[in-house]
Amino acid sequence: MGSSISFKRLLMFSAVMLVLIASCSEEPKEKTPIQTLPPESKLTLKPRPAFDADSAYAFIEKQVRFGPRVPNTKEHTRCASWLEKKLKSYGATVIIQKAQLTAYNGQELSAVNIMGQINPNASKRILLCAHWDSRPYADRDSKERMKPIDGANDGASGVGVLLEVLRAIHLDSIDPDLGVDIVFFDAEDYGKPEGSMLGNSGDSWCLGSKYWAKNLPIKDYKPEFGILLDMVGAADAVFPKEGVSLYYAPQIVDKVWKIAGALGHENYFRSFKGNEITDDHRYLNEIAKIPTIDIIHYDMGRFDFGEFHHTHADNMDVIDKSTLQVVGDVVLQVLYQE
Numbered sequence: 001m002g003s004s005i006s007f008k009r010l011l012m013f014s015a016v017m018l019v020l021i022a023s024c025s026e027e028p029k030e031k032t033p034i035q036t037l038p039p040e041s042k043l044t045l046k047p048r049p050a051f052d053a054d055s056a057y058a059f060i061e062k063q064v065r066f067g068p069r070v071p072n073t074k075e076h077t078r079c080a081s082w083l084e085k086k087l088k089s090y091g092a093t094v095i096i097q098k099a100q101l102t103a104y105n106g107q108e109l110s111a112v113n114i115m116g117q118i119n120p121n122a123s124k125r126i127l128l129c130a131h132w133d134s135r136p137y138a139d140r141d142s143k144e145r146m147k148p149i150d151g152a153n154d155g156a157s158g159v160g161v162l163l164e165v166l167r168a169i170h171l172d173s174i175d176p177d178l179g180v181d182i183v184f185f186d187a188e189d190y191g192k193p194e195g196s197m198l199g200n201s202g203d204s205w206c207l208g209s210k211y212w213a214k215n216l217p218i219k220d221y222k223p224e225f226g227i228l229l230d231m232v233g234a235a236d237a238v239f240p241k242e243g244v245s246l247y248y249a250p251q252i253v254d255k256v257w258k259i260a261g262a263l264g265h266e267n268y269f270r271s272f273k274g275n276e277i278t279d280d281h282r283y284l285n286e287i288a289k290i291p292t293i294d295i296i297h298y299d300m301g302r303f304d305f306g307e308f309h310h311t312h313a314d315n316m317d318v319i320d321k322s323t324l325q326v327v328g329d330v331v332l333q334v335l336y337q338e
């Protein structure tokens with residue numbers, strides 16, 4: 001096993017609990033009932049391997065350097081083969097799912113969903129996913145609105161964190177009875193541009209995950225649960241308890257947020273309920289019936305998905321290693337708590 005949870009943090013935690021118990025016992029018994037400590041206080045964090053935010057950052061940068069990962073372009077094809085190679089290099093069994101998908105404007109998209117499996121024969125499995133394509137438009141920008149964006153946060157960040165999670169598992173070890181599946185969905189971000197009169201907006205996103213959920217590449221595929229990462233790299237990210245996740249998989253939201261809290265990351269993993277967001281997890285829940293949550297930056301009252309969202313400013317400048325570290329630590333901890 002690699003580095004474990006810092007002993008200092010455990011000590012601090014015990015000290016806080018002692019103070020809580022002490023202050024409770026000082027209250028007059030007839031006035032205040034003995035407080036039961038919240039369940040998250042009892043969470044014992046198991047050792048997990050180290051997550052290297054520099055490495056995750058480099059994986060994001062590498063994707064961005066290919067150029068925008070828009071279906072039907074050579075940049076997209078090149079990035080797909082790199083992702084496939086990376087998954088294999090970290091010991092994953094790779095399943096490539098190619099699909100011809102139709103965009104809102106009738107355009108045929110040659111899409112590819114890329115899956116990597118660790119311990120492919122284990123019956124207990126956890127699904128981790130992100131979209132790897134980038135938006136063909138900058139429809140929230142004031143200039144060059146019909147040109148594709150880098151999608152450093154929107155797309156590459158989730159993939160970068162998951163590649164680093166996989167690398168960490170590969171360098172360390174994981175329970176052979178726990179299967180981990182990483183899926184990179186294509187054509188999430190080919191949705192109808194703002195202001196376009198064509199097609200139906202709500203239905204034009206998440207084409208790759210919709211196809212994958214309808215055509216699961218593994219027979220009787222039934223992971224315990226799924227975690228989707230989307231826009232997980234911006235500084236001071238705010239991850240609310242997203243509405244669709246709470247509707248379909250409240251127990252998974254609870255599990256992940258408790259772990260984040262025990263790691264001291266309540267400033268990122270917020271306790272309030274967020275809006276319902278149409279993202280790849282919606283179709284995993286609704287079509288494939290896999291209880292899946294979305295860890296997604298959404299800061300109500302402060303540019304929702306970020307000021308840079310769907311603009312040319314969604315480039316490497318917005319990627320913050322501290323946020324990558326937090327998300328990577330939480331995801332790894334979730335796996336090693338199982």
Ligand SMILES: [Zn+2]
Binds near residue numbers: 135154189310
């Ligand atoms: Zn997007």
